[in-house]
Amino acid sequence: MVNRWLSAVVTRLGWKQSVSVAAPQPRVPDPIQIDLSDLAKNLWLPLNVDFMRIEVAPEEGQANDRAMEAESDAAQPGDTPEAKEGASSDMPPNQSRSVSQPLRPEGLQSSALVRDLLVPYQAILEAQRVWVPILEMVKVLEQYGHCPSVVVTAPEKDEEHSDLYSIRDTLARVTLKEHTHRVTLLAMKSLKETYRDYEPLVPKMLMAALGHDLGKIPVFRASGIYTMGDHPAVSAMKVQELFAGSDIPWLKESLDAIRGHHRASKDQFDALLRQADGRARELEVAAFSKELKVQPWESWFSVPRLLELMEPKINQLQRGGRWSAISIKDTVYAHPDLLLDAARRLSAERKVVDLSLIRLSDREKALRRIVDEVRRADVLAVPIGEGFYGRSYQIIMNNPRRRNTLPPRNYFVPIKLEVFNVPASDLEARKSGILQIVVELRAIS
Known part of the structure; x- marks a missing residue:
């Protein structure tokens, strides 16, 4: 009624009708729901780890506790899926398993390396401007670290092949990522026990420990870019590549520690890395036997x-x-x-x-x-x-x-x-x- 009257007035006055009825609103689609774990796994975690400082950063003293847990956990076969599968028989472990197949390809949770090894020291890593390249090292381990923790490509050319020959098949059942995680925890624990003012040495040790075995990754050894020689030399080359363009005063010292981690050294820092590597191996061997143990x-x-x-x-x-x-x-x-x-x-x-x-x-x-x-x-x-x-x-x-x-x-x-x-x-x-x-x-x- 009102609309007809208004239309008649507008027509009589000679005006153009400009009043229009609003178009109906389109239907709002239902919201897309994404599980938080999927978001973290596929997008959030690989690209952004700053949230961990708030969400899961260890409390003071907890980082040291993780190194102690690395020792006790490794000696308990029932604590991890890998150990549960590998400890079903008495010593020695099954030597017929191919060394090219690690027992548990899943390894650690994807955030474990960042959570345990990087986040507790993020401030000093950023202060020394090595947060980004060290994070790149972790990404390499996340992508390629499911391989065995011993060299499987041309192993006869690697010094560790003869050095650990008697337990080589056992150690092949430990993934590279798990071994690196354990070595780094133990190395950081020893660093704090050895040096009163240890904090400036944290980035140097993290680089050496995280990178000491990158040369065991088959894709690097088979690519032709790196030599087929001892894995410490290949590891040092890969770490140097990841830190290219970085002005780090202690880079050469850390690379030297990586190159020499299978040789006795009078340098205290180098010796700590070698000791951590050996201690980790003891725990790993013990983890695959119901009887073997690590004792003072x-x-x-x-x-x-x-x-x-x-x-x-x-x-x-x-x-x-x-x-x-x-x-x-x-x-x-x-x-x-x-x-x-x-x-x-x-x-x-x-x-x-x-x-x-x-x-x-x-x-x-x-x-x-x-x-x-x-x-x-x-x-x-x-x-x-x-x-x-x-x-x-x-x-x-x-x-x-x-x-x-x-x-x-x-x-x-x-x-x-x-x-x-x-x-x-x-x-x-x-x-x-x-x-x-x-x-x-x-x-x-």
Whole structure:
């Protein structure tokens, strides 16, 4: 009614009708719902980790606790899916599994490396301008870290292949990402225990620990860009590439630590990385056995038992005229490798894993440790200086024709004959061949 009247007035006045009725509003579609976990997994987490400072940043002291948890958790096979699958049989683990197939390809949760290793130290990482490149290292581990934690591409060219040969198949069941996570936690724990003012060294250690095994990733070794040599060298090349263009004063030192993490070093920082790597390996081996455990040296090592394991080898001639120990008068002269072999057998008896007894590059370190225990037990026939594990001797024989067949210097550990609890006459009766014409071991100063 009103509309018709208004239309008539407008027409009579000669105006154009400009009043229009609004078009109906379109129907608003239903909102799209996305699960938060999917959003975090596919978009949020890979590209933005700042939220973790608020959401899941560890409380003060919690980062140190994670390093301790890394030790206890690794020794409990039932704590992780990987360990549950791998601990179903007694030691040794299944050696028939191909080393190219890690036991659990899923590895750690995708945020674990960032949560445990980066977020607690974000302030110092940003202050030293390494937050972005270190985050790139983590992304590399997230993308490629599901491979085995041992080299599977041309392994014979890698120094670790022979260094850890006896436990290689076991370690292949641990993913690279898991191993790196554990090593970095342990390295950070040791860093804080060793240096009073440790904070400036945090970025340097994180770079070294996170990058120390990147050279094991098959795609890098097979690409042709990197050499097929030892993985530490390949790792250093990859880390240097990730930090290209960064002006970091300690970059070379961190790269040197990566290159040398399988060799003994007098540098304290380098030694911490190597120790963390070895400790992680011990925990990983123990995690795959119901019986093996990691224990402090002093809790299981026994000098009396060591001597019992050595005694059957005294005056025993082996193939090729070789021998490992000889008794002369009141002294038994033992080759250092006899002590090392006895210590390995002792650790097997006590069901303890100690990497210094397994890793070939730790031979001298292990021998010094063993001889230190022998020295403290007061069973050495002649003093051996601190830091040494034997003395040099010249072998004197009553047959002049045979003298030139032996090296001029021979290294032995002199031990009191009486501590073996075997009569000297019984030991003497064992001698045969060349052992019967050896009359003296003359010390060489």
